[in-house]
Ligand code: HC1
């Protein structure tokens with residue numbers, strides 16, 4: 001520990017901390033813009049400057065380490081006028097289009113400008129003619145709004161290991177660009193949306209499909225049936241859009257809000273996660289009993305599927321052929337459910353609410369069509385749903401709790417786990433173990449697959465066969481694991497991959513957050529949903545059992561393959 005002085009008062013702090021971290025731990029709020037708790041600090045924006053006794057110039061708190069006896073001032077006039085000056089420099093290079101910007105209301109620059117009452121003293125000098133890159137169905141880029149914080153560059157390289165952007169030009173001309181400036185969709189981008197999630201302004205954002213959904217719900221066509229489905233991790237994050245505590249479980253309010261937005265039916269993607277476990281679990285069981293490609297990889301994360309096709313084509317036959325729960329749900333809705341309510345598949349409009357931008361990309365894949373029909377019509381992110389609810393003036397926090405519609409609304413605790421890294425594995429193991437042994441699991445929770453380490457592994461004994469499993473999340477960790485497997489340093493039977501840190505709870509479409517514990521809080525909420533569930537094994541879901549009896553016959557049947565499985569391309 002060392003002693004530092006903040007605004008003349010002494011404090012004991014750990015010696016390896018930065019001034020920003022130490023101050024935050026002590027409750028001092030230092031403003032930041034380029035800083036993000038997930039990323040290495042670079043001190044680019046100079047918004048977090050503080051006075052340090054003995055230093056000639058103001059120092060950025062994010063890159064300055066504490067030292068014994070250091071005297072720091074965070075609240076002097078000199079500091080405040082430097083912050084204002086730096087903000088007005090940024091403002092002079094940023095369009096003042098807040099009212100119709102995608103980031104309106106959640107823009108970190110907008111908040112700071114308001115807080116410091118900054119005026120545009122240098123005028124506005126922006127080339128707003130810059131073309132917006134809308135090549136990707138997932139992520140759009142309007143670089144006229146870029147404030148050069150480099151968060152997109154850093155998250156894409158440090159956390160995702162993708163290196164899609166690098167800074168070109170210098171000073172105020174500098175911009176995060178793709179190699180040779182090609183449109184994003186022509187690069188190796190996997191559509192994870194992490195760059196959009198960490199962008200503090202509206203320079204990178206999810207493709208705004210909320211506009212289409214808004215228009216559609218405001219002019220509903222007679223004879224059409226409007227259906228929504230909600231992914232496992234949306235319910236533990238959507239509350240943040242309305243100021244609720246991170247980790248709040250808002251399932252019932254979210255269902256109620258979707259009905260008030262105009263959806264005729266609200267179904268639970270978790271139901272389809274149980275269905276995925278049946279299809280993928282039986283695929284694993286089949287490979288174990290009859291032989292097949294090992295290791296087997298999960299296939300529900302579309303960012304991972306994109307990465308596999310682009311960089312690891314030799315693994316194509318190792319991926320489960322099971323479609324993602326999103327696509328299984330939509331396939332079942334436009335066949336089984338359409339028949340039940342007596343409407344044609346083309347008269348159902350299916351909207352998915354997902355924490356993920358790559359889900360927008362997934363639905364454009366030709367091999368996801370069922371009998372020539374696109375099963376999911378629109379994907380909107382958690383943030384976009386928040387926007388729609390606000391636009392409609394729905395009082396989210398005070399809504400009553402409502403239930404999902406039946407029969408595609410029942411789900412188990414195993415399905416809930418899909419929303420967090422390790423969850424698909426845990427859900428699959430619960431079913432694989434009990435089906436293969438014919439016995440109940442002595443302990444339902446697999447502690448060894450839980451946690452937030454980038455790569456985790458476990459060994460599970462099933463009927464004397466030691467099943468070796470691994471879990472990886474955050475594409476940089478995933479790539480490391482795959483490289484080591486390729487070099488023969490690691491061997492597994494079954495591997496779960498999620499492109500984003502934390503799994504879907506950390507998806508690119510989730511509410512933006514600067515809380516360093518955000519993933520832990522959302523993960524805990526997911527585990528709580530599992531613990532509170534009456535049913536905790538996918539194969540015990542009564543509506544899934546009924547679906548097989550009435551329609552799908554059995555897991556991996558011919559019809560199940562037709563509707564619920566896919567293939568991958570080169
Ligand atoms: Fe996910 Fe999935 S868990 S991919 O992370 O398998 O997006 O939440 O919906 O499809 O169920 C995302 C989350 C989600 C699918 C499921």
Ligand code: SF4
Pocket residue numbers: 139155156160162163164165188189190191192193194195196
């Ligand atoms: Fe990188 Fe993901 Fe952004 Fe693509 S979407 S540029 S892979 S962070």
